[in-house]
Amino acid sequence: MSPQPPAPEGATQPACRLFPPVRVWITLASLTAATALVRHGWLELIAGQVVDQAVCNIITLILAFSGLVSLLIWFLRESDHSPRLKKGVASGLAAAVLIAVALLRIERVSGDLVPEFAFRWQASRDTMLPSAAAVAQATSQAGGTWVATPGDFPRFLGPNGNASLPDVAIRSDWQTNPPRLVWRRPIGAGWSGFATFGDHAVTLEQRGDDEAITCYSLQTGEPEWMVAVPTRHETVLGGVGPRSTPTIREGVVYATGATGWLHAIDGSTGTVRWRKDVLTDLGIDRAVHAAAVAWGRSGSPLVTDSLVIVPAGGPRQGAATAADGTAATDPTTAAFVSLAAYDRSTGERVWLAGTEQIAYSTPQLVSMAGREFVLTVNEAHVAAYEPATGKAVWQFPWPGHSNSDASCSQPHLLDGDRVFISKGYGVGAAVFAINHSETGWLIEPVWQQSNLLKTKFTNVAIRAGHAYGLSDGILECVRLTDGKRAWKRGRYGQGQVLLVGETLLVQAESGEVVAVPATPERPTELGRLDAIEGQTWNNLCLAGSLLLVRNAEEAACYELSVNRPVDKTESTPSAGSDE
Numbered sequence: 001m002s003p004q005p006p007a008p009e010g011a012t013q014p015a016c017r018l019f020p021p022v023r024v025w026i027t028l029a030s031l032t033a034a035t036a037l038v039r040h041g042w043l044e045l046i047a048g049q050v051v052d053q054a055v056c057n058i059i060t061l062i063l064a065f066s067g068l069v070s071l072l073i074w075f076l077r078e079s080d081h082s083p084r085l086k087k088g089v090a091s092g093l094a095a096a097v098l099i100a101v102a103l104l105r106i107e108r109v110s111g112d113l114v115p116e117f118a119f120r121w122q123a124s125r126d127t128m129l130p131s132a133a134a135v136a137q138a139t140s141q142a143g144g145t146w147v148a149t150p151g152d153f154p155r156f157l158g159p160n161g162n163a164s165l166p167d168v169a170i171r172s173d174w175q176t177n178p179p180r181l182v183w184r185r186p187i188g189a190g191w192s193g194f195a196t197f198g199d200h201a202v203t204l205e206q207r208g209d210d211e212a213i214t215c216y217s218l219q220t221g222e223p224e225w226m227v228a229v230p231t232r233h234e235t236v237l238g239g240v241g242p243r244s245t246p247t248i249r250e251g252v253v254y255a256t257g258a259t260g261w262l263h264a265i266d267g268s269t270g271t272v273r274w275r276k277d278v279l280t281d282l283g284i285d286r287a288v289h290a291a292a293v294a295w296g297r298s299g300s301p302l303v304t305d306s307l308v309i310v311p312a313g314g315p316r317q318g319a320a321t322a323a324d325g326t327a328a329t330d331p332t333t334a335a336f337v338s339l340a341a342y343d344r345s346t347g348e349r350v351w352l353a354g355t356e357q358i359a360y361s362t363p364q365l366v367s368m369a370g371r372e373f374v375l376t377v378n379e380a381h382v383a384a385y386e387p388a389t390g391k392a393v394w395q396f397p398w399p400g401h402s403n404s405d406a407s408c409s410q411p412h413l414l415d416g417d418r419v420f421i422s423k424g425y426g427v428g429a430a431v432f433a434i435n436h437s438e439t440g441w442l443i444e445p446v447w448q449q450s451n452l453l454k455t456k457f458t459n460v461a462i463r464a465g466h467a468y469g470l471s472d473g474i475l476e477c478v479r480l481t482d483g484k485r486a487w488k489r490g491r492y493g494q495g496q497v498l499l500v501g502e503t504l505l506v507q508a509e510s511g512e513v514v515a516v517p518a519t520p521e522r523p524t525e526l527g528r529l530d531a532i533e534g535q536t537w538n539n540l541c542l543a544g545s546l547l548l549v550r551n552a553e554e555a556a557c558y559e560l561s562v563n564r565p566v567d568k569t570e571s572t573p574s575a576g577s578d579e
Contacts, residue, residue, distance in 0.1 A: 111494025132228035151544030174527025183221035190241025193539035206241030225270025233258035258296035274347030312337035353390030424456030461499035
């Protein structure tokens with residue numbers, strides 16, 4: 001090989017490029033600055049309130065990935081490092097990615113889209129529990145008398161369905177008077193809460209390939225009976241298992257599963273009175289429905305004197321269309337049905353209501369303008385129907401899609417026939433006035449704020465004219481008359497809240513339970529309980545003095561110190577009042 005000719009006189013040798021040039025450092029500095037803007041919430045000033053913590057985490061990941069890619073491109077294409085080193089780094093990175101994909105899977109994702117990984121060969125915890133059949137066989141003789149008590153918590157969000165127990169007062173000085181652990185036990189997967197009746201607590205859970213309704217002893221935590229069907233709901237973002245809470249009325253348990261099963265079970269014996277596959281009954285395309293209602297059917301049953309009312313869904317196979325090609329407006333022939341009512345005694349279908357896809361809320365019975373209505377949140381509207389017939393009465397838009405920016409939070413009826421509603425995904429909270437006249441119903445917004453009470457998949461509790469809830473994971477208090485924020489402090493993640501008298505119990509996403517005074521004055525924590533470990537999206541349940549908590553892996557019961565019932569004659573407004 002001939003030697004290289006000498007460089008011409010006066011020519012300069014190129015600099016050895018072992019370190020990134022200025023332009024790369026400028027790129028990295030810009031990405032770092034953008035990350036700081038995102039992490040400190042300044043991006044909301046540009047993009048608006050749609051930038052919640054989950055979006056911030058996604059953008060942060062994209063920015064960090066962009067910085068690493070920029071540095072890697074410079075290293076491989078422009079740097080003067082040896083080809084051997086470049087090849088080694090590239091091969092090492094590729095091998096690390098392939099090994100990670102081969103060995104790891106996403107076990108679960110937090111409410112802010114932070115993944116938790118597990119090895120692929122590790123079985124899910126619910127599959128390692130005793131099977132539903134084994135539990136059912138072991139408890140086949142464990143019934144027990146079901147007698148109602150004043151402290152019963154018989155349905156989703158409590159006896160009034162509003163996450164409030166206004167007639168109970170608890171001592172929250174947990175430093176000197178800590179809650180006492182009564183029992184703790186492993187439990188199947190799912191985001192269902194507990195409902196109680198007498199000495200019995202019922203919930204839904206996933207055990208392997210079976211979705212189960214399980215009754216536990218409130219005093220010991222031992223299973224009393226279990227009823228299961230062979231079905232399993234599982235998504236990466238939403239997790240495993242059922243997510244609705246049973247409803248108990250007159251000793252009968254009514255429960256809806258994540259894939260459409262509706263049960264009526266005799267509480268004292270665990271015997272199925274009747275069961276219905278709602279999707280099959282309505283002719284709903286199961287695969288398309290699962291994609292459209294991506295996080296699993298979550299609405300709990302509304303049980304009236306004669307009916308069991310549940311969210312319906314769609315699309316229905318062979319649904320009719322109008323002559324001009326538009327969707328049918330008759331629920332009996334429409335592609336989508338909002339609600340279905342079944343006879344409480346026999347399970348026979350009585351009526352269908354609405355022609356819109358379902359969301360994730362629970363229908364509730366309310367009274368306004370001297371009449372009763374079934375109030376519910378559909379995919380993109382809040383709507384009211386007649387309880388006896390299912391006839392649509394009124395509705396107003398509430399934007400959402402059940403496979404993305406879903407509506408999960410319950411509406412609250414306020415004094416003066418006003419409705420409070422909230423959600424995450426940049427929508428926030430609002431109050432609407434519902435007025436009735438001879439010409440019909442007039443619905444007008446009282447206020448709407450996209451930066452308030454961004455309740456992603458939690459609910460609010462209302463006391464003395466203020467709403468309390470987790471707004472994108474931060475506890476917030478908002479005045480209901482005009483939508484003015486009183487305070488916002490304390491990050492608890494995408495958890496849940498339960499108002500007990502004048503004390504707000506916050507179920508943090510991390511498993512702790514925190515007591516905070518429900519006051520528009522800036523509060524401080526009264527007590528904190530390390531209740532359970534792990535991601536917790538389940539609602540709290542307080543039956544008498546017993547606090548039930550659970551998540552997708554374990555359940556526990558704590559005894560709280562209850563002072564006395566709140567005197568209803570006192571001047572303090574009730575939990576449902578906003579005046």
